[in-house]
Amino acid sequence: MNTAAIAHIHIKKVNAAVVTDAEDFLAAEEPLEIKLIHGPSHNRQQQSLTVTMRTPGHDEELATGFLFTEGIIRSVADITNIRQISGTLPGSNVIQVTLREQVTPELKTTQRNFLATSSCGMCGKAGIDAILTGVKKQEVSSPFLFPAALLHRIPGTLQAAQQIFENTGGLHAAALFNTDGTLLLMREDIGRHNAVDKIIGASLDTAATVLSRCLLLLSGRAGFELIQKAAMAGIPIIAAVGAPSSMAVKMAQEWDITLIGFLREQRFNIYSGAERITF
Numbered sequence: 001m002n003t004a005a006i007a008h009i010h011i012k013k014v015n016a017a018v019v020t021d022a023e024d025f026l027a028a029e030e031p032l033e034i035k036l037i038h039g040p041s042h043n044r045q046q047q048s049l050t051v052t053m054r055t056p057g058h059d060e061e062l063a064t065g066f067l068f069t070e071g072i073i074r075s076v077a078d079i080t081n082i083r084q085i086s087g088t089l090p091g092s093n094v095i096q097v098t099l100r101e102q103v104t105p106e107l108k109t110t111q112r113n114f115l116a117t118s119s120c121g122m123c124g125k126a127g128i129d130a131i132l133t134g135v136k137k138q139e140v141s142s143p144f145l146f147p148a149a150l151l152h153r154i155p156g157t158l159q160a161a162q163q164i165f166e167n168t169g170g171l172h173a174a175a176l177f178n179t180d181g182t183l184l185l186m187r188e189d190i191g192r193h194n195a196v197d198k199i200i201g202a203s204l205d206t207a208a209t210v211l212s213r214c215l216l217l218l219s220g221r222a223g224f225e226l227i228q229k230a231a232m233a234g235i236p237i238i239a240a241v242g243a244p245s246s247m248a249v250k251m252a253q254e255w256d257i258t259l260i261g262f263l264r265e266q267r268f269n270i271y272s273g274a275e276r277i278t279f
Helices: 059-069 154-161 163-168 192-204 224-232 246-254
Strands: 006-015 018-027 030-038 045-054 079-085 094-099 172-177 183-189 215-218 237-240 258-264 267-272
Touching: 030 059, 045 059, 059 079, 059 094, 059 192, 059 224, 154 172, 154 183, 154 215, 154 258, 172 192, 183 192, 192 215, 192 224, 224 237, 224 246, 246 258, 246 267
Parallel strands: 030 094, 215 237, 237 258
Antiparallel strands: 006 018, 030 045, 079 094, 172 183, 172 215, 258 267
């Protein structure tokens, strides 16, 4: 378990009129700055892209996933080096990503000018036009099918794997499942968009996980920004324990993604792409 993701604190616990001293466990939340180095060797440029509030751990995956799902890079092969460096705050809260000389990052619509909180995957966007990252329908169109009977099982599988959530009760999770209902990969973070970036970043760096043959399960609601990140990665099916937003449904339909919501207690709603669910 990632011990850096848990903060220990002494509290006073009140139960009716009884006050006792106790130790509590909180989900850690710290800032992470993502810096980018790019350009030809004779004119290398370094710039800070964003500061995001996240749960420490898997920071390189988070940076990789962020760059990819924001459309800044097109492939993990665009990155020649990624490393954690010391920042002005205690600890290593800066990730420095170096791109290959031949790679020109797409920064016009993805520049973030201020802090992105753990609850917001769109914070810092310069304008409405900057929200969309250029998803193409063919990137997510897939014949991948998933049995409805297995859908009922996977929330329990995810919950059993959430060790940090079990200790703190304060984290979101994103998980990838194959067509057999096997949990392939899971990441937790205080920000739901960070959890998705982490799991996509981890998958891009290995040939073992083919995202076009995976279902993405979200432990909470399905917002537009999570649909877009999954679409950029070519994930064909998204299931959420919570509710989707209207924009999430609209874009899932536009991008040919199967979107499922309220997946709990042996029931679920299909909002788009019902043909991928088999009964």
